[in-house]
Amino acid sequence: MGLAAKFFAIILIFASLLGGFALEGGSLISLWHPSELLIILGMALGAFLASTPVAVWLRTLMFLRRYFSGDRISKALYKEVVMLMYDLSRFARAEGMLAMEKHLLEPAASPIFAQYPSVLRYPELRDFVASNLNYLLLNPPQSEDFGGLLEMQIDNYMDALQEVPRATGKVSDWLPGFGIVAAVLGVILAMGLLGGDMDVAAIGQAIGAALVGTLTGVFFAFAIVAPFSHAVEVMIRQERALFEMVKVLLEAFEHGVSPNLIRETGKQLVPPELEIDWEK
Structure with missing residues (x-):
């Protein structure tokens, strides 16, 4: 989903809630x-921090930035990955595998990698390519289950990313309960207004405020946090698809497939909805 579409969806959520309430005369x-808000969101944040390690906090912030700044997995990134593997394969054929070592040990300083800024801005992907090509440099080709090693690396990385939607999904489950806590506190305050000179209007306002607590908890659970959790899962699936494509290209490199065939294989593995113009 594009950035503009996300903002439209968020506006639609709030407009539907507030507009519908206003139309009913509220x-x-x-x-x-x-x-x-302080009670519910503060407790939710505290519960999240208490139940997750710092690494998950940082990954959650990363996904928040990505959620509001646009998709990380783009046409440019897919195109650059395919062309990077093509160039590295050509270089290995022309100069030999040993000549690649300096490019693989310091990809950020490599003139080959420098042609592909989207890859350099994605350190996990950059290192996945460089470290595994370096592995082939240090080990005889096809001496071990290279594909299994790549799959294990991908699984480990994706499992680490999945901790984010698992944690935010838990927060979504907890928020209605925190809303009930806020509502109970509001009812306690309303009960304190009962007495000989009861102000019925004040009691009604206090009970209404308590019910808003329940509403707030449910609203943030199902209209804000749950959609974000699902969006993160979609982003992770997109990342896995990209890494799986790179895995196929690395295995092709290991088996000595020609640079042109590596490039054509990469083109076939790009998701069709991206519609990349390979001529530019």
């Missing part, structure tokens, strides 16, 4: 209770 100001 006062929007009656939904504004900062204390409820």
Whole structure:
């Protein structure tokens, strides 16, 4: 989903909630209770931090940036990966595998990698290519299960990324409960207004504020956090597809496939919806 589409979806969510409430004659100001937000979102954040390691915090921030800055897996990245593997294969054929060592040990300083800025900005992918080509340099080709080694690396990386939607999915499950906690606190405050000189209007407002707590918990659970968790899962599936393509190209490199065939194989593995113009 493009960045503009995401913002449209978020606006649609809030407009549907607030617009529908206003059309029913509700006062929007009656939904504004900062204390409820503090209780619910503060508890949700605290529970998230308490239940996950720092590495998951950092990956969650990474996915938040990606969510609001556009898709990381782009046409340019796919095209650059295919052409990088093509150029590396050509270089190995022309200069020999040993001549590739300096490019693989320091890809950030390599003139070959420098032609592909999208790959350089993706350190996990860059290192996946460089380290595994270096592995082929240090080991006789086809001496071990190279494909199995690549698959294990991909699985380990994807398992680490999956910790993010697992954690945010838990937060989505917990938010309605935190909303109930806020609602109970509101009811306790409303009960404190009961007495000889009861102000019925004040009691009604207090109970209404308590119910907003329940609404807020459910709203953030199912309209904000759950969609974000699903979006992260989609991003992870896109990353796996990219890494699986690179795995095939690395295996082709290992088996001595020609540079032109490596390039054509890569073209066939690009998701069709990207519609890359290979002539440019």
